Amino acid sequence: MDKVSNNKKYNWPYNIYEVFKDNKIKQIAYVPDAGHKDLIDYCENDKNMKMISLTSEEEGVGLLAGAWLGGEKGALLMQSSGVGNCINSIASITRACDFPLLMLVTMRGEWNEFNPWQVPMGKATAKVLEALNVNVTRCEKIDDVSETINAMLGLAYKTNSINAVLLSQKLIGAKDF
Amino acid sequence: MPKFRLNRRYVISELLKQREDTLVVNGLGGTCWDIASLGDNDFNFYVWGGMGNACMIGLGLALSQPKKKVIVITGDGEMLMGIGSLATIALKQPKNLSIVVFDNELYGETGSQKTHTAYSTNLSKIAIGSGIINSSIITTKADLLLLCSKIHQIKNLSFSVIKINQEQEEIVLPIREGAYIKSRFRKALLGEKILLE
Numbered sequence: 001m002d003k004v005s006n007n008k009k010y011n012w013p014y015n016i017y018e019v020f021k022d023n024k025i026k027q028i029a030y031v032p033d034a035g036h037k038d039l040i041d042y043c044e045n046d047k048n049m050k051m052i053s054l055t056s057e058e059e060g061v062g063l064l065a066g067a068w069l070g071g072e073k074g075a076l077l078m079q080s081s082g083v084g085n086c087i088n089s090i091a092s093i094t095r096a097c098d099f100p101l102l103m104l105v106t107m108r109g110e111w112n113e114f115n116p117w118q119v120p121m122g123k124a125t126a127k128v129l130e131a132l133n134v135n136v137t138r139c140e141k142i143d144d145v146s147e148t149i150n151a152m153l154g155l156a157y158k159t160n161s162i163n164a165v166l167l168s169q170k171l172i173g174a175k176d177f
Numbered sequence: 178m179p180k181f182r183l184n185r186r187y188v189i190s191e192l193l194k195q196r197e198d199t200l201v202v203n204g205l206g207g208t209c210w211d212i213a214s215l216g217d218n219d220f221n222f223y224v225w226g227g228m229g230n231a232c233m234i235g236l237g238l239a240l241s242q243p244k245k246k247v248i249v250i251t252g253d254g255e256m257l258m259g260i261g262s263l264a265t266i267a268l269k270q271p272k273n274l275s276i277v278v279f280d281n282e283l284y285g286e287t288g289s290q291k292t293h294t295a296y297s298t299n300l301s302k303i304a305i306g307s308g309i310i311n312s313s314i315i316t317t318k319a320d321l322l323l324l325c326s327k328i329h330q331i332k333n334l335s336f337s338v339i340k341i342n343q344e345q346e347e348i349v350l351p352i353r354e355g356a357y358i359k360s361r362f363r364k365a366l367l368g369e370k371i372l373l374e
Contacts, residue, residue, distance in 0.1 A: 027240060050240055053268060055261030062230030062262075066202070066237025069222060069359065070245075071367045074237070092226030093234070097355030160356075 012171070013038035015146035016104070017046070020075060023153050026050060027067045027074035029060030035106030035172040036077045057082035061089035065099045073157060076103045080125040080166070081118065090162060091132050100156040103134075103164040104149070111169035126166065134162045139171055182316045185211055185279055185341045191325045192250070192277065196220075199329050200238060200366070204231035204251025206286045208279055212250065213351035219365035223351045223358050229258030232276055236266050239274040242366070246273050246329050253280040253294045253338075260303060266334065267308030273331045276304075277324075278338045285345070304336035312336040 109122020235249035282295035
């Protein structure tokens with residue numbers, strides 16, 4: 001926890017965790033990504049949050065629809081490649097029923113990517129989401145992260161909208177600043 | 178494989194006969210019409226799309242409402258599409274969730290093509306292998322009635338495959354506007370004030 005207290009301003013995963021806590025987020029659904037590692041760790045240590053590890057990202061879309069039916073808010077964490085796995089569920093469940101949804105997507109296939117197999121889905125991520133009328137916001141800077149996620153959570157749950165925050169590869173790579 | 182024994186409309190009527198405030202989620206297709214055939218209920222979340230995700234909707238609901246019983250009733254084709262969800266559900270072991278699969282070994286809505294369960298796939302064993310220990314295949318009326326006597330209790334996560342016959346039943350369509358189904362369900366479960374939040 002020293003790392004948290006010493007570098008709070010620059011510890012954006014901890015800032016996201018605080019936003020989740022303040023917004024009473026109860027169900028955290030995720031397919032792990034290196035970019036979400038610290039956030040998952042912080043949430044796992046919070047007894048008020050239920051961690052749901054998924055075999056594939058679309059499971060989280062169904063899960064969070066069910067959570068909201070029962071009165072609980074959630075967040076869905078994934079890598080950009082996972083967006084492709086979710087599309088039909090987002091359209092046919094979340095959009096079809098006007099469920100709220102917040103997705104936090106760590107980007108691959110852009111800033112200094114070394115794996116060419118990540119590039120096509122990385123390039124398509126925002127376009128695919130926008131085709132379903134999802135609000136897509138990118139975060140490039142550490143200072144913007146918690147404010148953006150707080151705003152997108154509010155938008156999701158106040159207006160029954162679907163919001164994706166794309167955490168850029170530049171930001172993720174910058175986490176040790 | 179066991180022979181088909183049970184009629185789906187008989188099975189659904191027995192399963193939900195003593196439902197009281199049990200929350201029911203269906204998979205798209207035949208099980209939706211089966212539940213609707215019993216009459217409308219605010220505690221039904223009628224799923225009309227998102228094939229493969231019925232069990233996960235049930236999981237999210239069960240985790241958020243641990244004092245309420247949640248039953249997911251779906252078909253073999255829908256279950257196969259979301260087969261990974263059994264592993265996810267097994268990780269959480271929600272005591273208040275039961276999954277029931279109506280297995281007629283075919284895709285009834287699309288021309289009765291055979292599903293994988295008509296050949297080598299055993300859904301009950303997949304559930305056990307995923308970590309859902311309380312898993313069974315039901316082919317007789319006696320076993321069905323035993324299941325029905327326990328299914329509304331909050332005791333253990335359970336998974337039941339019920340082998341049903343392949344007779345086509347009357348298609349009974351419930352309401353289909355998703356936002357309305359959702360809001361009506363939430364109002365019934367969480368109270369009218371929830372709509373003001």
